[in-house]
Amino acid sequence: MSQSRENEAAMDEVDGAAEGAPRRGRMAWLRDVFRMSGEKSEPRVGLVILGFSALFIAITARLVLLATLPNEQVGLRRATATATSAARPDIVDRNGEVLATDIRTVSVFAEPRKILDKDEATELLTAVLPDLDAKELREKLGTKKGFVWVQREITPRQQAEVHRLGIPGVGFVPENKRVYPNGTVAAHILGFANIDNVGIAGMEKYIDSQGLQDLNGAGFATESTDLKPLKLSIDLRVQHLVRDELMKGMERFKAIAAAGAILDVNTGEVLGLASLPDFDPNNPVDALEKDRINRMNVGVYEMGSTFKALTIAMALDSGKANINSSYSTAGGMMRFGRQVIKEYHGTGRTLTVPEVFLHSSNMGSIKMALAVGVEGHKAFLKKMMQLDRMTTELPESAAPIVPQRWGEINTATIAFGHGLAVAPIQAMAAVAALVNGGYLMKPTFLKRSEEEAKKTAIRVIKPETSEAMRFIMRLNGEKGSARKADIPGYFVGGKTGTAEKVINGRYAKNKNFTTFTAIAPSDKPKYLFLAIYDEPKGYAESGGYSTAAWNAGVTTGKLIERAAPILGLTPRFDPPPSPFPLMAKLGAWGSR
Amino acid sequence: MIKLLHVIAIGALVSSAVYAYSIKYETTLAAEQLQKMRAKTQRERDAIAVLKAEWQFLNRPDRIQTLADRHLDLQAFSATQVVKASEIPNRGPKVDAIGRKLEDLGLGVPTETPKNTKQSGTTPGPMQ
Numbered sequence: 001m002s003q004s005r006e007n008e009a010a011m012d013e014v015d016g017a018a019e020g021a022p023r024r025g026r027m028a029w030l031r032d033v034f035r036m037s038g039e040k041s042e043p044r045v046g047l048v049i050l051g052f053s054a055l056f057i058a059i060t061a062r063l064v065l066l067a068t069l070p071n072e073q074v075g076l077r078r079a080t081a082t083a084t085s086a087a088r089p090d091i092v093d094r095n096g097e098v099l100a101t102d103i104r105t106v107s108v109f110a111e112p113r114k115i116l117d118k119d120e121a122t123e124l125l126t127a128v129l130p131d132l133d134a135k136e137l138r139e140k141l142g143t144k145k146g147f148v149w150v151q152r153e154i155t156p157r158q159q160a161e162v163h164r165l166g167i168p169g170v171g172f173v174p175e176n177k178r179v180y181p182n183g184t185v186a187a188h189i190l191g192f193a194n195i196d197n198v199g200i201a202g203m204e205k206y207i208d209s210q211g212l213q214d215l216n217g218a219g220f221a222t223e224s225t226d227l228k229p230l231k232l233s234i235d236l237r238v239q240h241l242v243r244d245e246l247m248k249g250m251e252r253f254k255a256i257a258a259a260g261a262i263l264d265v266n267t268g269e270v271l272g273l274a275s276l277p278d279f280d281p282n283n284p285v286d287a288l289e290k291d292r293i294n295r296m297n298v299g300v301y302e303m304g305s306t307f308k309a310l311t312i313a314m315a316l317d318s319g320k321a322n323i324n325s326s327y328s329t330a331g332g333m334m335r336f337g338r339q340v341i342k343e344y345h346g347t348g349r350t351l352t353v354p355e356v357f358l359h360s361s362n363m364g365s366i367k368m369a370l371a372v373g374v375e376g377h378k379a380f381l382k383k384m385m386q387l388d389r390m391t392t393e394l395p396e397s398a399a400p401i402v403p404q405r406w407g408e409i410n411t412a413t414i415a416f417g418h419g420l421a422v423a424p425i426q427a428m429a430a431v432a433a434l435v436n437g438g439y440l441m442k443p444t445f446l447k448r449s450e451e452e453a454k455k456t457a458i459r460v461i462k463p464e465t466s467e468a469m470r471f472i473m474r475l476n477g478e479k480g481s482a483r484k485a486d487i488p489g490y491f492v493g494g495k496t497g498t499a500e501k502v503i504n505g506r507y508a509k510n511k512n513f514t515t516f517t518a519i520a521p522s523d524k525p526k527y528l529f530l531a532i533y534d535e536p537k538g539y540a541e542s543g544g545y546s547t548a549a550w551n552a553g554v555t556t557g558k559l560i561e562r563a564a565p566i567l568g569l570t571p572r573f574d575p576p577p578s579p580f581p582l583m584a585k586l587g588a589w590g591s592r
Numbered sequence: 593m594i595k596l597l598h599v600i601a602i603g604a605l606v607s608s609a610v611y612a613y614s615i616k617y618e619t620t621l622a623a624e625q626l627q628k629m630r631a632k633t634q635r636e637r638d639a640i641a642v643l644k645a646e647w648q649f650l651n652r653p654d655r656i657q658t659l660a661d662r663h664l665d666l667q668a669f670s671a672t673q674v675v676k677a678s679e680i681p682n683r684g685p686k687v688d689a690i691g692r693k694l695e696d697l698g699l700g701v702p703t704e705t706p707k708n709t710k711q712s713g714t715t716p717g718p719m720q
Contacts, residue, residue: 098648104638181648240653489671564671571671 086197087176088207089227091190093236094271094447100190100204100281102176102197106159108150112141114169121167125150128161152195153177178204180281186239188294189232189273189394189445192281201287203232203445205395231447233269238262241562243274245555246531250276253536253551259295259424260531260555262563265432265519267453268441271527271567273425275299295532298396300421304497304548305360306431306515307417309469312357313434314380315368317465323588326352327364334363336409341366341416352589357472358480360496362416369415370408377411381420383460384433384440390426393445398423417497418507424515428530431517433460434469435493435525464582471580474522475590484553485518485529487560489571491579493525494518494556496548501535511535516552520560520569523579527567531555 033043091100108129115121118141126134129151140148150170154162159172178193191202199205207230246258261273275295279287286292293299315321328350332343345359356364369377381387389399401421403410413419425443433440439457473493476482482494497515500507514533519525536551538544564571578584583591660666 098644101641101645101648103642103645179645179649181645182652183654185653237653240657244654244657487671489674561671562669565669565674570676571674573672 087227088178088193088197088199088204090229091203091207092229092231093234093239094231094269095235096231097236098181099186099232099234099236100178100180103179105153105175105177106156106172107152107175108154108159108162109171109173110141110148110150111169111171112143112145112148115141116168118142121170124165124167125162125170128165129154129158182236182240183282184278184280185236185243186234186274187278187281187287188275188296189234189239189270190281191394192284192287200284201396202281202394203230206393209395232445233264233267233271233447234273234445235271235566237566238272238563239274240272241566242272242559243276243278245558245562246274246276249531249533249551249555249558253533253539253546255533255536255551257291257295257534258532258555259299260529260559261296261425261428262559262567263428263432263443263528263530265436265525265528267448267450268429268432268443268457269448269453270425270443270445272563273445294394294396295534296425297392297394297423298398300398300401300423301513301515301532302418302421302499302502303424303427303515304417304499304513306427306495306497306517307414307420308357308360308365309434309473309495309517310381310384310386310430311365311369311415312353312472313461313465313469314372314377316353316468317461318372318376318380320371321353321368323353323468323471323583323586326350327356327361327367329361329363332363334366334412336412339409341412353468354472354475354589357495358476358590360416360481365415366412369411374406374408374411377414378406381414384430385442386420386422386426386430390423390429390442392425392443400426417499424530424532427515428517428528431519432528435466435473435519435522435528437463438466467580467582468588470519470522470525471583471588471591473519474579477518477522479590481549482516482518482553484549485516485557485560487520487557487564489573490560490564490569491521491523491572491576492518492557492560493520493522494529494553496553498548512546512548514546514548514552516548516556518556518560520564521572521576523576526569527563529556529559529563531559 033040033047087102088100090098090102093099108125110121112118118138122134122138122141125137126132132151137150140150153175162170163172176197178197180187180190180192187202189202191200191204193199193204199208242260242262246260249255250258257276259275262271263269264271273294273296275293277292279285279292281287295301312321315325316323329343330348330350332348334341341362343362345361347359347361351359351361351364353364353368355361356368372380378387387400387402389397391397400423403414403419410419429440429443432443438459438461439454440460441453441457444453470493473482473495474491475493476495477486477493481496482492485494486492495517497517499513499515500509501511501513502508503511512533512535514536516529516531518529520527520529531552533551533555536546538546538550542550580591
């Protein structure tokens, strides 16, 4: 700038020379200009204008410089902001117990451009942080980047040591670390977040899908106190006992996998859901292994006899059958072309509707389904959300396996729970609708009230049909295959389901997939319990049987026994007066 | 006169400068303190978060269950132990046990309350 001013001054000088003024050196000329005289004002003003314009040009240039060149400090802050773990809201259970929370940790970063001696820095850092790979670190420091991580989430002690090294260009930045204090207890529901605090699975991923990442990207919400905790429908105590009983059961029955859940039938809230084997969300190294899937949501299974409840409800609701209709099971088998379907617990008698359910008669269910017809069957299952993928808040879900060409034989097998594989949570939603008065609602993992649930619910069957279903389930709990879960005081109803597993396209005789569905209390159900075992084996007391009643049934009984007091179900030892008024009026089998 | 005005003006200028400076200084100080307090609350908040997580970690159900199994002699809850509030029998009629005893001893006659206000400080015994 001063250069240009001199030039200008020189030009003035030339002008002055042109006027004929004698050349006496610069200082004399300046003195001449500043002499108090009128005729000199013009060059004086010119000089002042010149000086000020030079000043303003200098200021403008500096401003432009500041605006265009990236500021070191600001750039660093931005780099750390995008690189550090963002805050996540806490996840709490329905009673406010913490399921997942953020704690502050410190991470070490480096600015390779500012590190003078990279080899020395590598050496010093690896001495203090023994987990570091020296070669990798040297490579990282050798790059031209402005920001690299040295190590994430170090201990306060390590921080002090690194600080003492005093390497220029190495700094700390506070970060949020996600912790799951309850460990494995609700692993499949919570999912987990990675080191950058981005939700990878479960409810953690759900939180991100609700716009949390966008919030972080915009620079908001770096403190977890800014975020409202997410309240789940889960009850931590119930969740624990579900997992605990399944663990014990898996060991006792030597099953390869187990799953279970408790659902509030009136609100669709999941109170506890476990699938084993599971993983520890704090260290989810094995979370993505194939056998760690959430069997309730992601596994699809042929639910076996549990589906007979749907078949019976369909027949009763369509009016093609009533509670007193009877079906002949003479012969003990039915033929569909080349295929033969046998009775498992053959009676050979003519059975009424409740008896079909109690004896788990395949033939009775087939006849009921065929009475409704293939199209009617399909439409009913569609209405019950059994033919489409059911999506809950959990991002993981699986589409049911539906037969491609649905003929009479398919309706026949699906009537007793084979040939259609659905996710267990899907089946639970349907069974809940059968017993709660006919309202189908999607299960949810978020806390909600009954009113909120009713808003989204769809009526799928008549209340009378629902009463009939409760009646036959209770009958089965009292006298039928669900006796193992009939915990006194809770008026339990239930249904067993044993399906043979399909191995290489054939039903394997000795490999079962067992389910047990129970409701309590049957006169006015509040909760639906489900336990599932994959390939359970017989044991001494069961006489070698590995059917549902002997494993899933036993576990469901334990679930009810332990969960009911926590859930506030009051035990009643005298049977409720006329629990099923309509059934008594119709004089249904077993109502007297 | 003009000189005095000048003096006053200069005085006002200086005092206003001093005042402005002191205000600025105080503001800086206050801002610094605020920053310190913020950092402190943040530290406390972080500590609370860690403690909360730790509390939940120590109270996780599976740990409690193992500890209870090992150290406590508790039995599993049974449904028969539950009683509804309405099933609890009502309290019997109120019995004045002391009064009945006195009656049994033949002392049921009402005690004489002393008329004399001077003696109001003492309790009159029945044996008087």
